[in-house]
Amino acid sequence: MLNIILFGPPGSGKGTQAEKMIEKYGILHISTGDLFRYEMGNNTPLGLKAKEYMAKGELVPDEVTIGMLENKVNANPDAQGIIFDGFPRTIPQAEALDVFLKEKNTEVTLLLALDVPEEELTKRLLKRGESSGRADDRDESIIKNRIQVYKSETSQVFDYYNQVGKSVSIHGVGTIDEIFESISEAIDQACC
Ligand code: ADP
DSSP states (O other): OEEEEEEOSTTSSHHHHHHHHHHHHOOEEEEHHHHHHHHHHTTOHHHHHHHHHHTTTOOOOHHHHHHHHHHHHHTOTTOSEEEEESOOOSHHHHHHHHHHHHHTTOOOOEEEEEEOOHHHHHHHHHHHHHHHOOGGGTOHHHHHHHHHHIIIIIHHHHHHHHTTTOEEEEEOOSOHHHHHHHHHHHHHHHOO
């Protein structure tokens, strides 16, 4: 199985590149942000819980996030591979993912980190906020907090997989196709 963690700060282009990866590699895409927004849209207990954190640009607690992710993977037993988008965002999430995949006799193939300068991120997120309907993209202080959380907590996940030689940094500025080219090269080198 091709199990790819698509990694990078908010606004780094994970969703855009995930679409191209689905097309080329035919693998399942799981975005924890999208899953939370779906639950929020349906006012489920999980959605209401997630909203408390997302509205402030904070991380939803690990136990909630990990359970939701595992349910989604279990609901797709025939997947040939998975793009994990927005997960893991903490070390406990990464550890839980490793244990979970091991139980399924598989593992993380690669972590691809989109590297984009901070000023560019804020610019892109505010622009997305004009049309996306996402409240967390409209407020500069919430955006700043999300980037801060990425730096202080999430970036450690890069080092965690780097220690086992699985992390690759991708230059995330350029055209969508140029960036996708770098992603494809990294995937083709790591697998198949
Ligand atoms: P972005 O990467 O653009 O910030 P996402 O859609 O991936 O957007 O995530 C939006 C919000 O959802 C995050 O700010 C966070 O509150 C919550 N979230 C998503 N994934 C996770 C996760 N793995 N752990 C905790 N919270 C998460």
